[in-house]
Amino acid sequence: MAAITPKEHEESIPFFPDHVKTEAKVVVGMMVVVLAIATIGILSPVGLGDPADPMNTPMHVKPEWYFLALYQALKYIPKTAGVVIPLIAVIIVTLWPFIDRKPDKSRKVQRIRGIIAAVGVIVFIIGTIWGEVS
Secondary structure, eight states, X not given: OOOOOHHHHHHSOOHHHHXXXXXXXXXXXXXXXXXXXXXXXXXXXXXXXXXXXXXXXXTTOOOOGGGHHHHHHHTTSOHHHHHHHHHHXXXXXXXXXXXOOSOOOOHHHHHHHHHHHHHHHXXXXXXXXXXXXX
């Protein structure tokens, strides 16, 4: 380590009192700004309207396109079933390759699975379109 000469020592600024004073001024300034904003917010609150009611969804609210079919289904089935049934369906579809490990020997089984998949996709597309236009 290089030795500090007396001339270099005189030109340096000590860290402890000077830097701490500077940081304290910054903290006090930021606190003044935060307290000013908080005071303005308390004295003149900006109301956006009625408080949110989780049991009453406004008519103009619609989800993104990939949730429209599920949103449309919630209009016609109970809310608990509308949440649980899609969740169980996703879990079954995810775990199905691990559950069914036997090879398919007949074309009939493949055809039935293809028909079930096609019907599911068509129902999803129809529900999405129906949810958009309703």
